Amino acid sequence: MKSITKLMLVCAAAGLVVPALPLAAQDTPPAVTVNGDIKAEKSVPGPDGKPAVQLVEPESFLPGDRLLFGQNYTNSSAEVVTNFSITNPLPEAVRLAPDADPALEVSVDGGKTWGRLAALSITAADGTSRPATHADVTHVRWVLATIAPGASGRVSFPVIIR
Numbered sequence: 001m002k003s004i005t006k007l008m009l010v011c012a013a014a015g016l017v018v019p020a021l022p023l024a025a026q027d028t029p030p031a032v033t034v035n036g037d038i039k040a041e042k043s044v045p046g047p048d049g050k051p052a053v054q055l056v057e058p059e060s061f062l063p064g065d066r067l068l069f070g071q072n073y074t075n076s077s078a079e080v081v082t083n084f085s086i087t088n089p090l091p092e093a094v095r096l097a098p099d100a101d102p103a104l105e106v107s108v109d110g111g112k113t114w115g116r117l118a119a120l121s122i123t124a125a126d127g128t129s130r131p132a133t134h135a136d137v138t139h140v141r142w143v144l145a146t147i148a149p150g151a152s153g154r155v156s157f158p159v160i161i162r
Contacts, residue, residue: 069159100158
């Protein structure tokens with residue numbers, strides 16, 4: 001089995017941060033900082049002896065390993081920021097985990113169109129279509145309606161190494 005370097009996935013986890021409005025429509029860019037990270041899920045004995053999941057810094061990845069891609073954001077301005085988008089591309093080495101939030105806004109066509117996975121489809125070369133699956137997801141996006149001055153938060157989603 002081949003392992004995947006952390007650098008490749010950290011770059012992908014950093015994602016793309018894009019204001020929902022075109023920059024030309026904004027007087028000044030929002031003062032929102034976004035930092036991406038990747039955590040690996042590790043099974044450890046819980047206090048009651050039952051297995052518990054702990055998020056740890058990953059060292060290397062193997063096919064089937066489960067990771068959590070996350071984005072921390074902070075509005076360091078004195079103004080409310082509205083309609084702020086955080087877009088996270090998925091590298092080809094991973095697929096969206098089957099237990100990801102079904103309400104996630106995703107794209108299966110490289111970020112051209114967006115929706116909930118259950119509403120998206122894939123069109124084959126012969127013109128037939130099929131429902132999109134977790135393995136088809138190319139991007140995940142959140143549009144934050146408002147971020148108050150000084151407010152911060154985190155968005156995340158699980159992936160599986162292919």
